[in-house]
Amino acid sequence: MAAPAGKRPSPARDRLLAAAQARFNAGGYNGTGIDAIIADAGIARMTLYNHFPSKDALIEAVLQRRHEELTDWITRQVEARASAPADRLLAIFDVLGDWLASEDFRGCLFVRAVGELGISHAAVCRAASDHKDWYRRFFRENARNAGVAGADRLAGDLLLLLEGATARALVDGGGRSEAERAKRIARLLVGSG
Amino acid sequence: MAAPAGKRPSPARDRLLAAAQARFNAGGYNGTGIDAIIADAGIARMTLYNHFPSKDALIEAVLQRRHEELTDWITRQVEARASAPADRLLAIFDVLGDWLASEDFRGCLFVRAVGELGISHAAVCRAASDHKDWYRRFFRENARNAGVAGADRLAGDLLLLLEGATARALVDGGGRSEAERAKRIARLLVGSG
DNA sequence: TTGTAAATAGACAGATCAGTCTATATATTC
DNA sequence: GAATATATAGACTGATCTGTCTATTTACAA
Numbered sequence: 001m002a003a004p005a006g007k008r009p010s011p012a013r014d015r016l017l018a019a020a021q022a023r024f025n026a027g028g029y030n031g032t033g034i035d036a037i038i039a040d041a042g043i044a045r046m047t048l049y050n051h052f053p054s055k056d057a058l059i060e061a062v063l064q065r066r067h068e069e070l071t072d073w074i075t076r077q078v079e080a081r082a083s084a085p086a087d088r089l090l091a092i093f094d095v096l097g098d099w100l101a102s103e104d105f106r107g108c109l110f111v112r113a114v115g116e117l118g119i120s121h122a123a124v125c126r127a128a129s130d131h132k133d134w135y136r137r138f139f140r141e142n143a144r145n146a147g148v149a150g151a152d153r154l155a156g157d158l159l160l161l162l163e164g165a166t167a168r169a170l171v172d173g174g175g176r177s178e179a180e181r182a183k184r185i186a187r188l189l190v191g192s193g
Numbered sequence: 194m195a196a197p198a199g200k201r202p203s204p205a206r207d208r209l210l211a212a213a214q215a216r217f218n219a220g221g222y223n224g225t226g227i228d229a230i231i232a233d234a235g236i237a238r239m240t241l242y243n244h245f246p247s248k249d250a251l252i253e254a255v256l257q258r259r260h261e262e263l264t265d266w267i268t269r270q271v272e273a274r275a276s277a278p279a280d281r282l283l284a285i286f287d288v289l290g291d292w293l294a295s296e297d298f299r300g301c302l303f304v305r306a307v308g309e310l311g312i313s314h315a316a317v318c319r320a321a322s323d324h325k326d327w328y329r330r331f332f333r334e335n336a337r338n339a340g341v342a343g344a345d346r347l348a349g350d351l352l353l354l355l356e357g358a359t360a361r362a363l364v365d366g367g368g369r370s371e372a373e374r375a376k377r378i379a380r381l382l383v384g385s386g
Numbered sequence: 387t388t389g390t391a392a393a394t395a396g397a398c399a400g401a402t403c404a405g406t407c408t409a410t411a412t413a414t415t416c
Numbered sequence: 417g418a419a420t421a422t423a424t425a426g427a428c429t430g431a432t433c434t435g436t437c438t439a440t441t442t443a444c445a446a
Contacts, residue, residue, distance in 0.1 A: 012423070028309045030223035034404065044424045045405085055404065112308040114364050115300050116221045128364050160374055164357025171307050171321050181353055188381065205393070226433060237394045239436085248434065 013051050015041040021062045025106050029059055029116050056121065059113065063127040066109050071134050085145035089158065089190055092138065093183035096162060100175025107170035111163070135159050148190060157189050206244050208234040214255045218299050222252055222309050249314065252306065256320040259302050264327050278338035282351065282383055285331065286376035289355060293368025300363035304356070328352050341383060350382050 019040035023032045034055060038048055052058040074095055082091035099105060110128035117124050139158045143151035165182040169175035212233035216225045227248060231241055245251040267288050275284035303321035310317050332351045336344035358375040362368035
């Protein structure tokens with residue numbers, strides 16, 4: 001059974017990344033030990049280090065996995081809810097509401113990674129920046145396709161709203177209503193473009 | 194020389210809290226060890242534990258200190274920039290810009306504390322919630338005094354903007370322009386009240 | 387001066403951490 | 417069946433962590 005140690009998919013690697021993501025989400029990065037992760041994943045210690053050279057590398061892989069998982073989910077959810085670009089600009093806030101109101105919501109893994117590890121971890125900062133850029137592109141392209149003037153500015157505005165609702169939901173809960181609040185403001189911005 | 198161990202001010206206690214705040218800001222809570230803090234503060238290990246029973250208690254004290262420091266500074270800055278309630282609703286975003294653009298800005302210590310320590314630390318969650326509530330009250334009272342309709346809703350909206358700009362600045366920098374972005378949206382919301 | 391309380395340096399305990407090593411087991415491919 | 421590669425349990429290292437203890441020193445107050 002192949003797998004060049006850290007690249008290709010494998011059952012153990014999948015369980016490892018899933019367990020690590022759940023643990024990091026629940027307990028933070030520095031607050032989560034390797035032992036808890038491998039116990040959850042049901043794998044041996046060396047299996048982790050055969051796939052990843054270090055905990056830092058595992059964190060980066062978790063963020064990459066989270067990026068794909070989250071953007072795929074959002075894309076599917078938005079497409080299922082709206083087809084017109086202008087509608088999709090707002091529909092993403094309904095999807096956001098589902099996430100913020102979900103049981104295990106604990107804020108954005110990327111923002112938290114920058115806050116906790118930050119400065120010294122260039123790869124983590126880049127992963128977070130790339131992830132947020134995905135939303136910016138989502139907004140900008142839908143804004144352009146909707147014929148909205150000032151698509152760049154609008155994209156930045158909507159990204160700020162999305163981030164704001166996420167942070168508010170982390171600290172004080174009420175994720176659904178914070179997402180609705182963001183959506184209402186977004187509608188105003190799209191309309192007054 | 195008095196000081197009932199953990200309550201009243203003392204030079205050592207002040208230096209300790211200042212050093213702890215700077216270290217937590219730069220390296221996170223779990224990522225910062227006691228040794229680094231006492232070395233920066235230039236105090237003995239036991240001096241810390243004479244003032245605070247645990248690292249957790251120190252963290253809570255740092256958050257309390259930060260709350261007073263930050264809200265005092267914002268109050269003074271806003272009052273120096275605007276006197277009319279309606280103007281103060283927007284002036285706080287200029288003050289925010291100064292903070293987000295400052296050298297050592299590393300996101301909101303309260304949001305980061307919830308993200309990193311969260312769940313298990315009730316006192317930390319409460320401190321963060323209380324801190325954010327200060328902004329909400331600031332917005333709400335100024336909105337009421339400005340005669341704006343729907344002051345409660347507006348307060349929540351402006352708080353979301355403030356939080357969004359802060360998170361955006363942490364991940365991608367550009368604090369000044371993110372604060373200006375939030376201010377522009379805020380102006381729209383205040384106007385369309 | 388004498389009494390009281392705080393601050394000091396530094397050793398220490400006990401736990402936990404990331405990461406390494408070994409020897410065994412398992413499963414696939416030729 | 418033989419060869420190859422991965423997964424396994426678990427011991428182990430060395431570092432780091434929070435928190436404790438002791439013995440000394442400093443400094444203020446009566």
